[in-house]
Amino acid sequence: MLQSFDLVIRGGSVATPGGVVAADVGVTAGRIAAIGALTAHPAAETLDASGLHVLPGVIDSQVHFREPGLEHKEDLASGSEAAVLGGVTTVFEMPNTQPATTDAAALADKLRRAEGRMHCDHAFYVGATAANIGDLASLERLPGSAGIKIFMGSSTGSLLVEDDGALADVLRSGQRRVAVHAEHEPRLRERKALAEASGQAEFHPTWRDVETAVTATTRLLRAAGTTGRRVHVLHVTTAEEIELLAAARDIATVEVTPHHLTLEAPDCYRRLGTRAQMNPPVRDGRHKAALWQAIADGVVDVLGSDHAPHTLEEKSKPYPASPSGMTGVQTLLPLMLDHVAQGRLTLERLVDLTAHGPQRIFQLAGKGRIMRGYDADLVLVDLGARWRIDRSWLRSRAGWSPYEDVEVTGRPVATLLRGQVVARDGALVGEPLGKPARFAETLLT
Structure with a gap:
């Protein structure tokens, strides 16, 4: 029986610790459960990453x-x-x-x-x-x-x-x-x-x-x-x-x-x-x-x-x-x-x-790597997108950036926190989900 997932991110180029590979990423209970060819695996939700890179x-x-x-x-x-x-x-x-x-x-x-x-x-x-x-x-x-x-x-x-x-x-x-x-x-x-x-x-x-x-x-x-x-x-x-x-x-x-x-x-x-x-x-x-x-x-x-x-x-x-x-x-x-x-x-x-x-x-616990068992904290990026940083995109209360009107190549398309999409196409998604980070050095004592 094929393993099922809460979410599968399909068709992206995934930045693993071993290098960038063409793969799908399966997520269960907020953590990365599998990396590989997961097309046939059932999932409650899918996210199309075709043409995109999936980064930690x-x-x-x-x-x-x-x-x-x-x-x-x-x-x-x-x-x-x-x-x-x-x-x-x-x-x-x-x-x-x-x-x-x-x-x-x-x-x-x-x-x-x-x-x-x-x-x-x-x-x-x-x-x-x-x-x-x-x-x-x-x-x-x-x-x-x-x-x-x-x-x-x-x-x-x-x-x-x-x-x-x-x-x-x-x-x-x-x-x-x-x-x-x-x-x-x-x-x-x-x-x-x-x-x-x-x-x-x-x-x-x-x-x-x-x-x-x-x-x-x-x-x-x-x-x-x-x-x-x-x-x-x-x-x-x-x-x-x-x-x-x-x-x-x-x-x-x-x-x-x-x-x-x-x-x-x-x-x-x-x-x-x-x-x-x-x-x-x-x-x-x-x-x-x-x-x-x-x-x-x-x-x-x-x-x-x-x-x-x-x-x-x-x-x-x-x-x-x-x-x-x-x-x-x-x-x-x-x-x-x-x-x-x-x-x-x-x-x-x-x-x-x-x-x-x-x-x-x-020594962050469960963060920073696309590996099985790690939190599914991910950002999907379009490496070829040419765009201009505009003040309307900026969210800081200060309301400005030294890079306003600067053209750059490469853009975040979607951000996931523990497998939940929290930002997509320049807009926030859902309610705040942030939690305190955990550190291995403190967990050992």
């Missing part, structure tokens, strides 16, 4: 959805809507909300807010502070926790961990991999007057210069080596950091963003002004080329969007009073599919960076 849903391990406290920019509902429309099925959300996510009560509050409102699966980082060091080992293992996030620079109040002693203390407190924003805060303070005197967004990579990034990353790697703690360096931007990180593969993993791979100084600042302003900054072509080479060399492990929305009114403030950050969760996959179309990376490498890599590094 994107795991975006760096987003800022701004809730609680900053919902005028974004909230968990609108951010997750943008995510699934762009092919993202799991997000890790950052702790610099108001109040910051620094204790069990704040984490529980975010999980309550997400229930019944988020369209994608989710986990929330806990921010390290001088006051919660003694609690970090337990906080990182709570259900729904993505682990610990350290801000070495570019934060305010209690979330800033800028001195070496506090950094080492944080790294000694726990076992899971720690995500780190590495900029050297003392140098940023020393040089801020230069940015204020310039008044021009084009000065941003001069204020937050290469030395600011390299000094912080050097300090971080030294502390990680001393304490034996694994670290994940977020949004790496410089050629010099890539060299340091390539020599520290035993202790450090690397994230880059589509922004730093796509935009380039000084042109982006001349075109977009403060809309191109983010931390660490978009840099010139030398650094952009180094990031692409690091992808080719296998030094980069993950692509994260660093989705960090601000309103256009806020971004219109005079530099440097203008806030840093731009939207990105919805455009991550379209931008990178366009890079695939342009020959800058293979589809297989893109899948590794957006799904296999984050699953491997953060």
Whole structure:
């Protein structure tokens, strides 16, 4: 008797860990039950993927959805809507909300807010502070926790961990991999007057210069080596950091963003002004080329969007009073599919960076791979679709993107979360289905 399925996705080119193969995908109870020739098998529902590629849903391990406290920019509902429309099925959300996510009560509050409102699966980082060091080992293992996030620079109040002693203390407190924003805060303070005197967004990579990034990353790697703690360096931007990180593969993993791979100084600042302003900054072509080479060399492990929305009114403030950050969760996959179309990376490498890599590094349970037994988190894409990113397609509450009116090749057609279609042809489908992500490292304790 032929095996029956809840859903069969028929006729697609499927990106499995062994490569892209022509196959059907059978789904039962929200999980992948079979991959192969399933035409004769009965199914309660079928989805035609002819001419499309079936990829693992994107795991975006760096987003800022701004809730609680900053919902005028974004909230968990609108951010997750943008995510699934762009092919993202799991997000890790950052702790610099108001109040910051620094204790069990704040984490529980975010999980309550997400229930019944988020369209994608989710986990929330806990921010390290001088006051919660003694609690970090337990906080990182709570259900729904993505682990610990350290801000070495570019934060305010209690979330800033800028001195070496506090950094080492944080790294000694726990076992899971720690995500780190590495900029050297003392140098940023020393040089801020230069940015204020310039008044021009084009000065941003001069204020937050290469030395600011390299000094912080050097300090971080030294502390990680001393304490034996694994670290994940977020949004790496410089050629010099890539060299340091390539020599520290035993202790450090690397994230880059589509922004730093796509935009380039000084042109982006001349075109977009403060809309191109983010931390660490978009840099010139030398650094952009180094990031692409690091992808080719296998030094980069993950692509994260660093989705960090601000309103256009806020971004219109005079530099440097203008806030840093731009939207990105919805455009991550379209931008990178366009890079695939342009020959800058293979589809297989893109899948590794957006799904296999984050699953491997953060030990996500049942996510990030098209394999039997894994959650049927999938995105169907048309690699040949040529289209223009239009503001009407964007779902973020911020309402804008640095890529508006940019033509790209490659488009998400449908997004599935645990076997349920949640977005199709540019529209949301059904009610929010997002649940807290699970991590193998916490399930073992």
